[in-house]
Amino acid sequence: MQLCASFRKEAGRVWKQMKESSRLGLALSEETITETCLYNIARQHQSGNITVIPATKPQEAKHGADWEWWFTRNGKGVGYRVQAKRLFPSGRYESLFKKGRPLGQLKKLVSAAKSDGLDPLYCFFNFDFPPNGFYGFHNNCRHDYRGPSFWGCTIALPHDVELMAADGIDKLRTIMSPWHSLVCHRPKLSLPDTVMKNVQDLARPRIGGSGARKTSIEVTTSARVLPGYVGRLIERAASVEETRRFLDFDYWGDEPSSGRNIAGVVVVDDRS
Numbered sequence: 001m002q003l004c005a006s007f008r009k010e011a012g013r014v015w016k017q018m019k020e021s022s023r024l025g026l027a028l029s030e031e032t033i034t035e036t037c038l039y040n041i042a043r044q045h046q047s048g049n050i051t052v053i054p055a056t057k058p059q060e061a062k063h064g065a066d067w068e069w070w071f072t073r074n075g076k077g078v079g080y081r082v083q084a085k086r087l088f089p090s091g092r093y094e095s096l097f098k099k100g101r102p103l104g105q106l107k108k109l110v111s112a113a114k115s116d117g118l119d120p121l122y123c124f125f126n127f128d129f130p131p132n133g134f135y136g137f138h139n140n141c142r143h144d145y146r147g148p149s150f151w152g153c154t155i156a157l158p159h160d161v162e163l164m165a166a167d168g169i170d171k172l173r174t175i176m177s178p179w180h181s182l183v184c185h186r187p188k189l190s191l192p193d194t195v196m197k198n199v200q201d202l203a204r205p206r207i208g209g210s211g212a213r214k215t216s217i218e219v220t221t222s223a224r225v226l227p228g229y230v231g232r233l234i235e236r237a238a239s240v241e242e243t244r245r246f247l248d249f250d251y252w253g254d255e256p257s258s259g260r261n262i263a264g265v266v267v268v269d270d271r272s
């Protein structure tokens with residue numbers, strides 16, 4: 001299965017599951033949704049050209065922590081620091097802005113990303129929210145997916161979220177893209193180059209409408225040499241197929257980067 005299709009499929013699953021779970025009165029946390037999505041995507045891509053290696057941190061204190069998403073090829077790649085936010089039945093992403101210091105968390109996401117040489121990203125988990133949901137918004141990849149369920153998982157740049165200064169779906173939907181558009185393959189480009197180009201599209205000036213923005217947002221445009229902890233993850237995943245299920249504890253146990261405040265790392269490695 002292509003990466004774009006795997007991401008689209010998970011978005012559809014989240015879309016349905018969030019609706020069902022709210023009917024049951026059980027709200028799934030951002031952590032649960034993120035881990036389930038990454039697990040399902042990783043399961044689809046264990047071998048072949050694209051290999052997905054997730055490593056969640058088994059430790060405490062990862063509640064609300066960001067993820068790192070890496071897209072790599074031949075020891076180089078691009079990384080994103082990602083914060084997940086879910087839609088509430090109120091039609092708002094209620095945990096986006098904290099009372100008192102509404103932009104505190106956003107600024108922290110941006111500065112933590114920058115200091116590690118990563119681009120910051122928001123990932124939103126959504127369900128059908130009539131009448132102001134995602135109807136009329138189109139798929140922006142070349143694949144022919146029919147809405148609206150692929151809006152289950154979306155991405156947006158923090159800069160745009162700050163610009164909108166709102167946490168309602170009615171405002172934020174204009175600056176979101178389905179998350180499959182992040183990984184939708186561009187012919188002749190490697191995976192890291194594809195992802196960077198797709199993020200550059202998000203960062204382009206937008207004309208008209210409520211999400212209008214005159215200037216580009218600065219994002220990464222060239223692949224970098226991977227930090228040690230990403231390289232080691234790829235190496236270990238390749239060499240210890242059998243014991244992969246113990247990777248979590250093993251990897252973080254002697255990993256110098258484990259002191260960093262993240263929930264986990266996922267590496268999508270292009271081996272073509």
Ligand SMILES: [Zn+2]
Nearest residue numbers: 004141143184
């Ligand atoms: Zn696509």
